[in-house]
Amino acid sequence: MTDSQAILKGDRLALARLLTKVENDSPEGRAALIELFPHTGRAHLIGVTGAPGTGKSSLVNQLALHYRKTEDRRVAIVAVDPSSPFTGGAVLGDRVRMRDLSGDPNVFIRSMASRGSLGGLAQATANMVQIFDAAGFDIIMIETVGAGQSEVDIARLAHTTLVVEAPGLGDDIQAIKAGILEIADILVVNKADRPGVENTEKALKSMLELAHPTERVFKHHGTYMSVSVPKPTTNAKLWIPPIQRTISIEGTGIPELAESIAKHVEHLRQSGDWALRERTRLEVEVEALIRDSLMTRFHEDVSSKKYEEVLEKVVQRNISPWEAVKMLLNGRLK
Numbered sequence: 001m002t003d004s005q006a007i008l009k010g011d012r013l014a015l016a017r018l019l020t021k022v023e024n025d026s027p028e029g030r031a032a033l034i035e036l037f038p039h040t041g042r043a044h045l046i047g048v049t050g051a052p053g054t055g056k057s058s059l060v061n062q063l064a065l066h067y068r069k070t071e072d073r074r075v076a077i078v079a080v081d082p083s084s085p086f087t088g089g090a091v092l093g094d095r096v097r098m099r100d101l102s103g104d105p106n107v108f109i110r111s112m113a114s115r116g117s118l119g120g121l122a123q124a125t126a127n128m129v130q131i132f133d134a135a136g137f138d139i140i141m142i143e144t145v146g147a148g149q150s151e152v153d154i155a156r157l158a159h160t161t162l163v164v165e166a167p168g169l170g171d172d173i174q175a176i177k178a179g180i181l182e183i184a185d186i187l188v189v190n191k192a193d194r195p196g197v198e199n200t201e202k203a204l205k206s207m208l209e210l211a212h213p214t215e216r217v218f219k220h221h222g223t224y225m226s227v228s229v230p231k232p233t234t235n236a237k238l239w240i241p242p243i244q245r246t247i248s249i250e251g252t253g254i255p256e257l258a259e260s261i262a263k264h265v266e267h268l269r270q271s272g273d274w275a276l277r278e279r280t281r282l283e284v285e286v287e288a289l290i291r292d293s294l295m296t297r298f299h300e301d302v303s304s305k306k307y308e309e310v311l312e313k314v315v316q317r318n319i320s321p322w323e324a325v326k327m328l329l330n331g332r333l334k
Helices: 003-008 012-023 027-039 056-071 093-097 124-134 150-157 197-210 254-271 273-301 304-315 321-331
Strands: 044-050 075-081 107-113 139-143 160-165 186-189 215-220 223-228 243-245
Touching: 003 012, 003 027, 003 124, 012 027, 012 107, 012 124, 027 124, 044 056, 044 150, 056 075, 056 139, 056 160, 056 254, 075 124, 107 124, 124 139, 124 150, 150 273, 160 254, 186 197, 186 254, 197 243, 243 254, 254 273, 304 321
Parallel strands: 044 139, 044 160, 075 107, 075 139, 160 186, 186 243
Antiparallel strands: 215 223
């Protein structure tokens, strides 16, 4: 029995093995992704992002516990950790903080290193999500390091994006500069027992009043893509991100947050935005694979010696980068 067949039957060991193969981009991993793709498209993908120190891991932990105990749903968590500067592996801090979930056969936590990719979101994350989806997990939560571009990367991957804030971190709104309102489906003010929670919530509300998002913005490999939110009809109103207070270490506000997430899913289904987001996500993935394949083919066709010679001409200002590309693409000399 192959790993793909085994995970369709619920084999956790085979799932762990396959996730490693996929993360390492091995031929076996790629073959499994092709084999399992027809079994995907059923899971609800929840992205959790925000500035460091807002309590994202504790929040994910409590949400997962809620889904298991209250709704009996299978939950997978992909925690994208900062790469270790020594080994390139994940720091695994999230696994330490998620001990409450250990031992539950219907919860699977996978930490993975960002490996220096833009915004800390590894390219392999989307593939891992597909494996969990095929393995029959109902909810897949993707938690990022919350640095730089990762917020927008998460927005293109998830159906529902939670942006987590916390009072007293220096700025009223930590993530405003990262384009928070363009990608947040639900705003979470965590650590709501801290002083300044009213100011944080007030600042978020004023920003929401100033900017009712009319399109969802994606950026992938430097290219912006936008998807218009469907215009309100009698059945579907424009979704305005709600603000939910939580104290994750106590579990306060978690049932209400889960309810907001359920309402967002209902909105996505009724408005047709679910299918729209799925299409955009797969389109971005196909384009990324085309780009990678073309680069691989280019390096196979052009020798490193030829490449270095042309690059040196650019460095010496003998030819422009545009001319260099034309020369390399036309020449394709070994």
